Amino acid sequence: MSDKVAFITGASRGIGACTAVALAEAGYKVALTARTLNTGEGHEHGSVGSNTRPLPGSLAETAQRVQAAGSEALCLRSDILDPNSMAAAWQQAINHFQHVDLLFNNACYQGPGNMQRLLDVTPQQLHNIYQGNVFTPLQLVQLALPGMVARGRGTVINMVSGSALNEPPAPADEGGWGFAYPSSKAALIRMAGSIKAEHPAAGLKVFNVEPGFVMTEVMRDNGLDDAIAQRFNPTAPETVAKVIRWLAEDEQAIEQMQYTVTFAPQLAAKLGLQ
Numbered sequence: 001m002s003d004k005v006a007f008i009t010g011a012s013r014g015i016g017a018c019t020a021v022a023l024a025e026a027g028y029k030v031a032l033t034a035r036t037l038n039t040g041e042g043h044e045h046g047s048v049g050s051n052t053r054p055l056p057g058s059l060a061e062t063a064q065r066v067q068a069a070g071s072e073a074l075c076l077r078s079d080i081l082d083p084n085s086m087a088a089a090w091q092q093a094i095n096h097f098q099h100v101d102l103l104f105n106n107a108c109y110q111g112p113g114n115m116q117r118l119l120d121v122t123p124q125q126l127h128n129i130y131q132g133n134v135f136t137p138l139q140l141v142q143l144a145l146p147g148m149v150a151r152g153r154g155t156v157i158n159m160v161s162g163s164a165l166n167e168p169p170a171p172a173d174e175g176g177w178g179f180a181y182p183s184s185k186a187a188l189i190r191m192a193g194s195i196k197a198e199h200p201a202a203g204l205k206v207f208n209v210e211p212g213f214v215m216t217e218v219m220r221d222n223g224l225d226d227a228i229a230q231r232f233n234p235t236a237p238e239t240v241a242k243v244i245r246w247l248a249e250d251e252q253a254i255e256q257m258q259y260t261v262t263f264a265p266q267l268a269a270k271l272g273l274q
Contacts, residue, residue, distance in 0.1 A: 002027030005097040006248075007090070007144070009080060009136075010107030012036040013057025015159065015211060018241035019104060020062050024071035026245050031093035031100070032059045032066075033086075034107065037077040080107050080132040083139055090143045102155040102248050103144045105137040105188075114181045115172045121180050133184035141191065145199070152203040155248050158192060160208045160261060161185040189261065196257065207247050207256060211240040212265040240264045242273040 006023045010016040012034035020030045039058045063073035074096050076089040093100060109132030113125025137158060148154025164185035168176030192206045212235035243264040247253045256262050268274050 002029070004028045004101045005031065005093070005099060006102040006104060007031045007033070007093055007100045007140070008104045008106060009033050009078075009140070011062050012059050013062075015237045015240050016104070016106040017057060017062040017065065018237045019106065019244050020073070021065045021069055022238075022241040022245040023102070023248065024066040024069040024073075026249050027071070028102065028248075029072040029074075029097060030066055031074045031076055031089070031097065032062055033076045033078045033089045034059050035077065035079050037075060080109065080136040081128060083131075083136065086136055086139055087143070090140065094147075099147055099151065100144055101148075101153065102157070103140055104244065105140060105156070105158045107136075108133050108159070109181075109184075114178075116178050116180065117172050118179045121178060126180050129180045129184050130187070133181070134187045137188055138191065141195070145195070145204075148204060149199055149202045154203070155205040155207075156192070156195060157207045157209055157244055157247060158188055160189050160210050162210050162212070164189055165210075165261065193260065205247070205254060205257065207253075208261045209240070209244060209247070210261050210263050211235055211237075212263070235265045235268075236274075239268045239274050243268050243271075246271060246273065 004027055006020070006028045008016050008020050008023075008030060011020050011030070011032035013036075016034070020032055024030055036058045038060050039056075059075040059077065063075050066073035074093060076092055078085040078089040080086065109129045111125075111128060113121050113129055116125065141156060144154065144156065148156075161182060163177045163182035168178075168182075170176035172178035189208050192208050195204065195206045243262070246267075247256060247262065256267070
């Protein structure tokens with residue numbers, strides 16, 4: 001088995017789970033983090049009001065898929081709103097695997113405030129969104145970079161959003177987006193450039209990945225209809241996972257570092273990764 005190790009946040013379902021499997025197929029051992037350790041657990045994921053209904057997927061299920069792909073998975077229950085839990089998860093991964101070669105900041109805040117109008121978002125909601133989408137990714141990058149720089153190699157991939165790059169087509173509750181979520185993703189986008197500027201000769205690969213519109217379990221549970229989603233030409237999470245594996249593994253991927261954001265649907269089409 002390869003000595004490569006990936007640390008993935010939000011690995012219980014969706015893009016995170018699919019990426020864990022794709023990287024396992026490429027020889028990576030994977031440290032899986034999320035709130036949902038076992039199927040049937042309920043956690044907050046409402047976009048406006050509260051919603052704690054259980055969603056499909058869990059770290060245990062992702063681990064089974066990773067093992068079926070012939071690799072090793074370490075399940076680490078953690079919460080991106082809890083810095084102590086994230087620090088503990090990172091240390092457990094290091095204790096178990098000794099190093100991390102790839103950090104995938106995939107998880108984002110799920111809860112009230114994501115789809116609030118500007119006049120309705122509260123300071124606490126804004127804090128939660130920035131904790132999950134900016135402060136925790138920064139915390140993990142600060143934990144990961146020293147080891148990567150010391151070894152002279154490593155990959156950091158941050159999941160960003162087109163909402164950070166474009167004006168909303170409508171208000172947040174009418175098919176557009178609000179202020180809080182896209183502003184947090186805009187802040188996250190700036191992180192990659194800082195890493196590249198501050199460590200130009202460290203052998204690092206750093207990417208912002210924009211996945212396109214991906215229909216998630218959270219969206220479905222919060223009332224988004226699949227028929228409506230088709231209007232946005234959705235990207236399959238498996239396709240995004242293939243792009244992330246290509247960025248991590250292919251020598252030509254270094255060319256993508258010249259771009260501020262890598263658009264997964266376009267790159268997948270170019271490379272035939274759908």
